[in-house]
Amino acid sequence: MTVVSLSDVAFSYGDVPVIDGISLDIEAGEFLGLVGPNGSGKSTLLRLLLGLERPDRGEAHLFGEPAHEFGDGERIAYVAQDVTDAARDMPITVREVVRMGRYPRNLFGRFSDADRAAVDGALDRVDIADLADRRVGALSGGQRQRVFVARALAAESDLLALDEPTVALDAESRDSFYDLLADLNDRGLTIVLVEHDIGVVTARASRIACLNRELYFHGDSEDFAESDALAAAYGANQRVLDHSHDHHDAEAHASSDSEAKS
Amino acid sequence: MTAAIEFLPPLLVVNVLTGLLDWFLVAVDGGFSWVAEATGLQFLGYPYMQRAYLSVLCIGVVGPLVGSFLVYRDLSMVGDTLAHTAFAGVAVALFLDATLSIAVPPLLGALVVAVIAALLVQALVEYTDARSDAALAMVLTGGFALGSVLISLTGGGISVGINQYLFGSLATVSRADIGLLVSMALVVAVAVAVAYRPLVFVTFDETAARASRVHVRVVNTLLSILTAFVVVSAMRIMGVILVAALLVVPVVTASRLGHSFKQSIWYGIVAGEFAGFAGVTLAYLFGLAAGGSIVLVAIGGFVAVAVGLRVSH
Structure with a gap:
């Protein structure tokens, strides 16, 4: 089953084109990493495929429906980049946040046994049941990201979209967070994530889409490493963050065309 | 005949409500008087003080209740903005009364104008590129400006009572005000109870709520309107400048x-x-x-x- 289908999608903020002519499909059960330089439109692409923005041109479909008209909120879970800011100040417990996962299914009525079971199951699943009554703001970055994943699991959603979820995490929490995602993906959850660390994402995701306004690569992660898409997308003399081989400059054989884009 | 029957229920409702209010105020008076006698605190027996206490009882509940959904989204200034536009509503009511002899209860004027301002702020933020704090500042000052101009238009005739709206006063809460106040507090409390989940979701994580197809715009509009209700409820005692x-x-x-x-x-x-x-x-x-x-x-x-x-x- 095709979860996401983008065909020739273009989007701009005002006069600034951010996404131009991108077509790609995401099949159920995929683990897709979106990579590209800063300002390459990764987050915007994520918002387009979730139906949070409407493309200026082309079409975005979610589970076969136009993405912006798609109404089954419980099938989609989204962890935005800025979410942790709010989490720090607001007095709210882990359980209260995970319960939000059930809200799309049950926005007004009483919580049923099934709702409560889903919340408890999700807390167990990501190993934070013992933190259920702690304030979210008092947790570490890694624990907090698990809370948001638990919220998605409580929703029993089919698609989990994350925007740079590990950006504030230390290496150890990041690894265990990716272990968790891999495990969930093995059980059939479709995952799309934006990641700045190319080494990590090529090691962990099954598919990679590399973009810089246009799509430079879309395919299996093994093939991505061997392609020159990375250098093309980043352009010459751009520093690429890749923890697996320390920091290094992207190979500088990018065309002048791609330099203009970056 | 049918017309009469159609008019009957609303009339009945009004009668029942006024009856309820009377009964309520008598009960409150009884309670306060008993406490006044038991404690020797005479002022608890004064009806205007009882009404003042009743109003803070209401606004002490609905203020923090609604404020909890504003503060964590950096929307604290919304209350202040709506309060200053509510002042324009008061001025409009007093102006209509002074110039055209149309009697509009000032609090009702305040409520109508504050709700309109709440919708206006929403629209400004959504449909123009105005940043929300700039939009708030425009509506805040615009509302207050309108109020002050209307007051000056009557040649100072209505400015006498204005101070109490600006700074609040214990003595000005009328019986009719209390009826409006208690009903607004009830409306706000019930609305928050019903819409608690969407309100919490949007407060904590608006983007995720939108991705989960919660109608964020409706929730935001509801929140603005509830804020307008709270501000108008608290205006008499607190004054528009401090109500937020x-x-x-x-x-x-x-x-x-x-x-x-x-x-x-x-x-x-x-x-x-x-x-x-x-x-x-x-x-x-x-x-x-x-x-x-x-x-x-x-x-x-x-x-x-x-x-x-x-x-x-």
Whole structure:
């Protein structure tokens, strides 16, 4: 089953084109990493495929429906980049946040046994049941990201979209967070994530889409490493963050065309 | 005949409601008088003081209740903005009365204009590129400007009563005001209870809520309208300049104490009630401005909690 289908999608903020002519499909059960330089439109692409923005041109479909008209909120879970800011100040417990996962299914009525079971199951699943009554703001970055994943699991959603979820995490929490995602993906959850660390994402995701306004690569992660898409997308003399081989400059054989884009 | 039948239910409803209000005020009076006699605190027996206490009882609940959904989204200024536009509503009502002899209760004028302003702020933020704080500042000053111009247009005729709307007063809450106040408080409390989940979701994580197909725009509009209700409820006692404090200060105090969000709302209500009752009492005993006393007690409560927490850690 095709979860996401983008065909020739273009989007701009005002006069600034951010996404131009991108077509790609995401099949159920995929683990897709979106990579590209800063300002390459990764987050915007994520918002387009979730139906949070409407493309200026082309079409975005979610589970076969136009993405912006798609109404089954419980099938989609989204962890935005800025979410942790709010989490720090607001007095709210882990359980209260995970319960939000059930809200799309049950926005007004009483919580049923099934709702409560889903919340408890999700807390167990990501190993934070013992933190259920702690304030979210008092947790570490890694624990907090698990809370948001638990919220998605409580929703029993089919698609989990994350925007740079590990950006504030230390290496150890990041690894265990990716272990968790891999495990969930093995059980059939479709995952799309934006990641700045190319080494990590090529090691962990099954598919990679590399973009810089246009799509430079879309395919299996093994093939991505061997392609020159990375250098093309980043352009010459751009520093690429890749923890697996320390920091290094992207190979500088990018065309002048791609330099203009970056 | 049918017309008469159609008119009957609304009339009946009005009668029942006024009856309820009368019964309620008599009961309140009985309660207060009993306490007044038991404690020797004479002022609890005065009807205007009873109405003042009743109003802070209501706004002590709805202020923090609604404020809890504003403060964590950096929307604290919404209350202040709507209060200043509500002032324009008061001026419009007084102006209509002075120039055209159309009697509009000032609080009703305030409510109508504040709700319109709430929708206007929403529209400004959504459909223009105005940043929300700039949009708020425009509506805030615009509302206040409109109010002041209307007042000056009557050649000072209506400016006499304006001070009490600006700074609040204990003595001005009428019986009709109390009816409006209690009903608005009930509407707000019921609305928050019903819409609690979407409100919490949007407050905590608006983007995720939108991705989950919660109607964020509807929730935001509801929140603005509820804020307008709260501001108008509290305006008589607190004054338009200070009214926003009750949406913000108890919530900030409670954020230090509460563990869960629900708990913090309850703490906020406790802090709001404490500030309201202590503030009104101090205002009466020492002849102080009511709104100012309430706000200072609320801020005192915040400082006490902050210091207490520091000491206990």
